[in-house]
Amino acid sequence: MKQLFGLILIAMPALAGAEPYGTTEIVKFVVGCMADNGGETEENLYTCACRFDKISSQFTFEEFDSALMFERYKDMPGKRGAMVRDNEEGRVLTTRLKKAREEAAAQCPRVVRIEREPPAERKQ
16 A cells, blocks of 8 residues: 555656646546546556546646536536536536546556466476
């Protein structure tokens, strides 16, 4: 766990320097993605960082943040929920986000570590 956290911290300056997203937003995305894909492993770190790069290249931070907000609150009942549910910009952004996630998943498939078995002894 400590080793994985260290990898995230090492990767953060490269990611943060390349995108106008805050470090907190990047970490939240990557950690959430890793949780959705089976946990905090080095393989998931690389997969999720790749997915973040693909998705964030298609959105400004403000668009990404708004898309997440519309997605999060789309099922809220009542008048407040109607402001989110009946918002055309929200529909467009959440549709773009869904498509970007699908494309990122296709371009950055989960990496699976393959362990090799030692060769069997030969019988003579």
